[in-house]
Amino acid sequence: MNFAFSIQDVLGVLPEIIIALGACAMLILDLFLERDKKEWVAYLGIFVVILAAIASWCLINTAEPYVMGRMMVIDNYSLFFKFTFYLATILTLLLSINYAKSADLDYRGEFYTLMIFSLCGMLVMASGSNLITIYLGIELMALPIYVLVGFLKNDTRSNEGAMKYVILGGFASGLLLYGMSLIYGLTGTTDLAGINAALSAGTVSPVILTLSIVLMAAGFCFKLAGFPFHMWAPDAYQAAPTPVTAFMAVASKGAAFAAIVRVFLEALYPAYAEWQMILAVIAVLSMFYGNTVAIMQTNIKRMLAYSSIGHAGYALLGLVAGTGEGSAAIMFYILVYTLMNLGAFAVIIMMRKTGKVAGDSIYDYKGLAKNNKVVALVMLIFLFSLAGIPPMAGFMGKLYIFMALINQGYIILAVLGILTTAIAAFFYIRIVLFMYMKEPEGEFDLVKSCALYIVIAISVIGVILLGVVPGSLMELASKAALLL
Amino acid sequence: MVPYFSILIMMGFVGILGTAALVMNKIMGPKNFYKDKLSPWECGMPPVGDADRGHFKVHYFLIAILFIVFDVETLFLFPWAVLLADKTISLFIFFEMIIFLVILAVGLAYAWKKGALDWV
Amino acid sequence: MLIEYILFIIFAVIAIMSSLCVVTLRNPVHCAGYLIVTLLQVAALFLLCRSPFLAVVQVFIYVGAVLVLFLFVVLLIDVKKASMEIFKPKHRPLAYGVLAILLIETLVVIFVGGLEKIRLAAPGAEVKVETIGRELFTSYIFPFEIVSVVLLVAMVGAIVMAIDRRG
Numbered sequence: 001m002n003f004a005f006s007i008q009d010v011l012g013v014l015p016e017i018i019i020a021l022g023a024c025a026m027l028i029l030d031l032f033l034e035r036d037k038k039e040w041v042a043y044l045g046i047f048v049v050i051l052a053a054i055a056s057w058c059l060i061n062t063a064e065p066y067v068m069g070r071m072m073v074i075d076n077y078s079l080f081f082k083f084t085f086y087l088a089t090i091l092t093l094l095l096s097i098n099y100a101k102s103a104d105l106d107y108r109g110e111f112y113t114l115m116i117f118s119l120c121g122m123l124v125m126a127s128g129s130n131l132i133t134i135y136l137g138i139e140l141m142a143l144p145i146y147v148l149v150g151f152l153k154n155d156t157r158s159n160e161g162a163m164k165y166v167i168l169g170g171f172a173s174g175l176l177l178y179g180m181s182l183i184y185g186l187t188g189t190t191d192l193a194g195i196n197a198a199l200s201a202g203t204v205s206p207v208i209l210t211l212s213i214v215l216m217a218a219g220f221c222f223k224l225a226g227f228p229f230h231m232w233a234p235d236a237y238q239a240a241p242t243p244v245t246a247f248m249a250v251a252s253k254g255a256a257f258a259a260i261v262r263v264f265l266e267a268l269y270p271a272y273a274e275w276q277m278i279l280a281v282i283a284v285l286s287m288f289y290g291n292t293v294a295i296m297q298t299n300i301k302r303m304l305a306y307s308s309i310g311h312a313g314y315a316l317l318g319l320v321a322g323t324g325e326g327s328a329a330i331m332f333y334i335l336v337y338t339l340m341n342l343g344a345f346a347v348i349i350m351m352r353k354t355g356k357v358a359g360d361s362i363y364d365y366k367g368l369a370k371n372n373k374v375v376a377l378v379m380l381i382f383l384f385s386l387a388g389i390p391p392m393a394g395f396m397g398k399l400y401i402f403m404a405l406i407n408q409g410y411i412i413l414a415v416l417g418i419l420t421t422a423i424a425a426f427f428y429i430r431i432v433l434f435m436y437m438k439e440p441e442g443e444f445d446l447v448k449s450c451a452l453y454i455v456i457a458i459s460v461i462g463v464i465l466l467g468v469v470p471g472s473l474m475e476l477a478s479k480a481a482l483l484l
Numbered sequence: 485m486v487p488y489f490s491i492l493i494m495m496g497f498v499g500i501l502g503t504a505a506l507v508m509n510k511i512m513g514p515k516n517f518y519k520d521k522l523s524p525w526e527c528g529m530p531p532v533g534d535a536d537r538g539h540f541k542v543h544y545f546l547i548a549i550l551f552i553v554f555d556v557e558t559l560f561l562f563p564w565a566v567l568l569a570d571k572t573i574s575l576f577i578f579f580e581m582i583i584f585l586v587i588l589a590v591g592l593a594y595a596w597k598k599g600a601l602d603w604v
Numbered sequence: 605m606l607i608e609y610i611l612f613i614i615f616a617v618i619a620i621m622s623s624l625c626v627v628t629l630r631n632p633v634h635c636a637g638y639l640i641v642t643l644l645q646v647a648a649l650f651l652l653c654r655s656p657f658l659a660v661v662q663v664f665i666y667v668g669a670v671l672v673l674f675l676f677v678v679l680l681i682d683v684k685k686a687s688m689e690i691f692k693p694k695h696r697p698l699a700y701g702v703l704a705i706l707l708i709e710t711l712v713v714i715f716v717g718g719l720e721k722i723r724l725a726a727p728g729a730e731v732k733v734e735t736i737g738r739e740l741f742t743s744y745i746f747p748f749e750i751v752s753v754v755l756l757v758a759m760v761g762a763i764v765m766a767i768d769r770r771g
Contacts, residue, residue, distance in 0.1 A: 005576065005745070013746065020753050024590045027760065031597045068746040110764050117757045124750060136750045143754065147761040153768060207716060486608060487656050487730055492648060499644075542766060545676050549762040552669040553755050559664050560748070563657065563737025570738075577741040580748070587752040591759040600763045 005069075012059065012067030012074045015052040015082065016123050022048030023116040030109030038100075041109035042093045045116050049093075052123075053086045066129065070191055073129035076480035077331070081126040081258040084335045088251040089119045091342045091458065094451040096243040099349050102447070103152070103241060111151060114144035115247060122255035129266075131180045131190040134259050138176070138223060141255055142169055145248055149240040161232075161239025168222065168232045176219025182212035183267075192267040199270035206274075213268060213275045217282065220263070223256035224312045225305075227285035237305035242352070245301055246345035249308045250338040257334055261319055261327050265482045272322050280320045280413060286313030287420040295427045300348060300362050303427060304341070307386060310424055311337055314401055317413055321404040328481035329400035332474055336397040336466055340385040343459030347379045350447050350456075365431055367440030375446060376435045378460050385463045387428035388421050393466035400474065546600055557588055612652055619645035632678040636671060643667050654730040 010017070022045070030041050056079055065075045093112060100106040121140030128134035146169065150162025184190050186208060187198035198204065222229040237245045268275060290309030297303035315337070318330035351364060369376035385392035398421060402414040466473060486492065564581050568574050595601060618641065625638040647662035740748055 005742075020587075024587065024756075027590060027594050031594065069743045071744070071746040108764070110760060114757070114760070114764075117753070117760075120753060130747075132744065132747050133750070136747050136754065140750060140754050140757065143757045143761060147764055150765065153765075208713065211713060486652060487654060488651060488659075492611075492651055495644075495648070542680075545673075545680070546762060546766040548669075548673050548676050550759060552665075552673065553759050555664060555669045556755060557752075559661060560740075560751075562660065563733050563740060566734050567737040567741060573738075573742065580741055580745060583749060584752040587749075587756055588759075591756040595759060595763055598763050598767055600767060 008064060009067045009069075012062070013072055013127075014055040015059075016120060016127075018052040018055055019048060019116060019120040019123060022051070023113055023120060026109065026113040026116060030113060033109060035107045038106050038109045039097050042097050042112040045093050045112045046090055048116060049086050049089050049119065053083065056082050056086070070193075071130050071133045072124075072127045074127060077262070077327070077482050078126040078258070080331050080477060080480045081254060081334070082123055084254055084331075084338055085119055085122045085126070085251055087335075088247070088254070088338045088342065089115060091346075091455045092243050092247045092251070094455050095246060095342070095346055095349055097451050098447060098449040099241060099243050099352070102352060105151065105241065108151075111148070111241075114148050118142075118144040118148075118247070119251070122251060122258075125255045126258040128259065129192050129262075131183065131192070131195075131263070131267075134263065135173075135177065135180060137255075138259065139173065141252055142173075142223070145244070145252060148244040149236050149248070151241055151244065152239075155239070157235075157239040158241075159239075161236040165232045165236040168229075172219050172222030172229065175215045175222075179212040179215030179217075179219060182208055182215070186212070192263065195267040196269060199268065202270075209271055210274050213271060214278060216263065216268075217260075217275065217278050220256055220260040221282055221312075221316075224253050224260065224316075225286075225309050226282045226312050226316060227289045227309065228282070230286070230289070230309045233309060234302050234305040237308070238299055238302045242301065242345060242349050245304075246342050249304065249345075250341050253308065253312060254334040254338060257315055257330055261330055261482065264319060265322070265327060269322070276320050276322055279316055280410075283313045283316035283320060284413065284416055286310060286316065287417060288313075288423075291420045291424040291427075294424070297427075298362055299360055300365075300431070301360060303362065304344065307424065307427070308341070310420065311386075313420070314398060314417060317410075317417055318401045318404055320413065321401075321408045321410065323404060323408060324478070324481040325407060326401075326404040328474065328477040329397075329404045331477040331481065332400055332466075332470070333397040335473070336385070336393040336463070339459045339462040339466070340382050340392070340394055343378065343456055343463065344382040344386065346452055346455045346459065347375060347382065350375065350449075350452055351444075352447060362431055362434065363441075365434045366438040368435040368444065370440055371444040372446060378456055379435060380432050381460055381463060383428040383432055385467070387425040389425065391464075391467045393463045393470065396467055396470040396474075400470075543603065550595060550600065553588070553591070557585070560584070608652060612649070615645045615648045615652070619649070632681070633675070636674050636678055639674070640667055640671050643671070657731065657733045657736050 026041050026044050026048070029044055030038065033040060059074050060076060060079055062074050065073050067074060092115060096112060096115070100108075100111055105111055118141050121137045121142070121144075124137030125134055125141060126137075128137050146162060146166045149165050150158055152158035180190070183195060186204045187195045189195060189198065199209070218229060221227075222232075225233040237249065240248065264275060264279075287310050290306045290311070290313060294303050294306035294310065297306060311333075315330050315333050318326040318333065320326070321329075348360075365379070368379070381392060385394035388394045388398045390396075398417070402417055405411075405414040405417070561581070564577060567577060622638040622641040622645065626635045626642060629635050629638065643662060643666045647659040647667070650656075650659040650662060
């Protein structure tokens with residue numbers, strides 16, 4: 001093994017280094033702050049993320065994408081996802097500052113630090129070009145989130161949600177590792193391009209190849225909450241502190257998509273015929289299951305958990321298409337999903353009155369429009385976008401996915417997708433009806449916070465802009481997409 | 485021959501010795517069990533609840549987890565130490581390990597300041 | 605070669621017997637004890653496969669650390685109650701069915717799937733600690749450093765979960 005290590009390697013992973021060192025700095029800073037100054041840990045976190053974003057910006061269109069002995073690849077595909085994660089993390093940190101105060105969590109700066117550690121794992125997942133790096137990224141992403149879900153330690157539901165998440169997460173990691181080790185046994189390498197070359201040569205045993213694909217698909221689908229592997233999601237989403245729910249729903253799902261698209265398109269593409277059927281079944285089941293069960297929910301966080309299972313199904317369809325167009329559609333979809341979901345969670349946090357938890361039940365939204373027209377309007381925009389109603393961005397996201405499918409001849413899958421969208425519209429619009437048609441049952445006492453206003457403003461502008469003029473961003477995504 | 489064969493033999497010998505001691509005790513030791521002798525003693529009263537289990541401090545658990553972390557760290561030092569003799573890469577891997585250790589030292593400092601190492 | 609063959613049989617038989625004890629015994633502490641025996645046998649098998657480093661890892665991580673954690677958990681739960689738990693007889697056919705399916709699946713993968721074609725190293729070649737180290741500290745430098753961050757997070761997470769001191 002000849003090995004040459006140069007400054008180029010360090011520069012390539014500079015964003016990851018900045019995030020990891022920044023998280024360590026936050027950990028140390030937290031030790032020396034008084035309780036009422038803990039929010040400075042969050043501000044330091046935002047600063048660190050911005051620094052990393054600048055470093056990533058300098059790496060766009062880099063000449064030599066493979067760094068660290070082909071362990072990491074700095075292509076525009078990974079950078080697109082990284083910027084999505086930066087945005088999601090900054091917005092989540094802004095949401096957290098206020099939430100931590102009202103939930104009596106503000107004596108722990110680790111609440112913010114763990115999110116930054118998780119972000120580090122996501123960056124590694126997006127850039128990993130070797131199964132080992134991707135696996136370590138997944139673990140680094142998941143470990144802090146396990147802790148964050150159980151952060152409300154006096155709440156038994158929070159403990160239960162964290163417990164389920166940890167145990168099922170460990171199980172899924174085991175499946176994923178088993179699949180990866182079988183692939184290594186078959187091809188003799190963990191490098192994605194190397195696996196592709198070995199599979200193209202066509203000497204591998206089809207039985208074991210299928211087995212390893214099934215295991216890896218199961219492991220990844222657990223991380224992105226696809227249908228048969230979703231069991232943890234509703235409990236963990238409901239039990240976690242609300243900003244953590246938002247973070248899990250958007251960032252960790254996005255990272256799982258970044259990794260699964262890269263592994264399946266870059267490494268396992270020669271076995272496309274084997275995996276497209278498996279993923280198509282998972283995607284269709286997720287759409288139907290998530291969207292129908294969401295109808296029965298009365299807790300809004302639980303409802304959004306089921307809806308996120310449905311959204312994972314839509315995005316997976318982009319992978320089933322197996323083209324560059326499909327992967328570009330996934331990138332666009334994840335960004336849009338990040339904005340609209342974070343916006344919805346910001347409104348949920350805003351509903352939370354000091355002292356007692358409110359805004360969790362969908363009935364709390366009755367008559368919101370009578371009380372506060374602006375908040376009701378932005379919630380309407382986010383819900384319409386989640387439901388996929390034009391002219392919001394959610395509609396364009398679904399449209400690109402279905403276009404990618406139809407161009408590959410998967411008409412039936414596209415029809416099923418549109419059908420479930422119609423089912424999904426029901427439970428989103430029900431909340432809109434509650435807000436506009438019902439009389440308020442009690443006094444609204446909305447949280448007033450500058451950070452929340454910023455999050456909502458960014459999300460609203462993003463959702464509307466991407467819905468009305470999606471062209472330029474979609475062009476960016478298509479240029480950065482894999483498999484062109 | 486298998487590498488480290490002598491160590492394997494030694495471990496086998498230790499295992500046999502330990503088992504032999506237990507078996508001999510089982511065969512030759514006096515056995516005189518009765519109910520009162522086997523019950524845990526609690527102030528001369530009939531035992532209530534989990535007297536035989538005792539109380540268990542959660543702190544042990546924390547120490548165990550910290551132990552695992554540093555155990556894994558130590559494990560990486562073995563191949564590193566073997567490789568340090570190679571002059572062509574020794575300087576490089578020396579600093580590589582320093583970075584690894586510094587990151588974990590941050591954790592140690594954190595644990596220390598948080599009082600995870602205090603017993604009371 | 606013959607002595608290695610005999611040793612393999614000894615280790616394998618002890619490993620299987622003690623792992624049967626792990627799943628059949630009622631007392632969790634005894635189970636953990638037999639698990640230690642099983643893992644030590646597996647370490648010896650790694651040594652026979654000429655992977656001394658893997659054997660050391662097995663002893664260090666599993667016997668040294670994970671089993672300690674296991675025993676602590678056993679102490680935290682109610683041993684008496686746990687040892688009283690038995691499977692209901694009506695669930696047994698289901699368990700046996702799942703077991704049979706898994707067994708058949710494993711046999712199919714081993715004998716039909718072509719596992720024997722997989723060769724990771726030349727038979728009989730020793731994987732030296734130095735070889736592993738060279739790979740780990742040069743080609744895999746980035747994953748290696750990521751491991752330190754993962755360990756740091758594990759430490760922070762454990763402390764966050766266990767210590768709740770305000771102020």
